[in-house]
Amino acid sequence: MLNTSIQNFKKKSLKERFLFVIGMLVFIAYFILGLIFIFWKSMPIAMEPIYRISFGVLLIVYSFVRFFRIFNLNNE
Known part of the structure; x- marks a missing residue:
């Protein structure tokens, strides 16, 4: 399965591969930003802890939604 995914990735145009990489970078950025909001206790933004953790x-949930959308578009 991994071998076919690599072959499918190589068959994509340069534009599609570029958009895939940008999409993965945005996924990673949202995921890390979510972790920062959860674990950074002394944030410069004044928020109650429950709102900070909820946000x-x-x-993180939104980053996974983006990831699955990118993954499904890549399989087509």
Whole structure:
């Protein structure tokens, strides 16, 4: 399965591969931003801890939604 994924990736145009890489970078950025909101206790933004953790979880969930959308578009 991994071998076919690599072959499918190589068959994509340069534009499609570039958009895939950008999409993965945005996924990683949202995921890391969510972790920052959850674990950074002394943030410069004044938020209650429950709202800060909720927002971090929301960002992580959104990053996975983006990841699965990119993954499904890549398989087509």
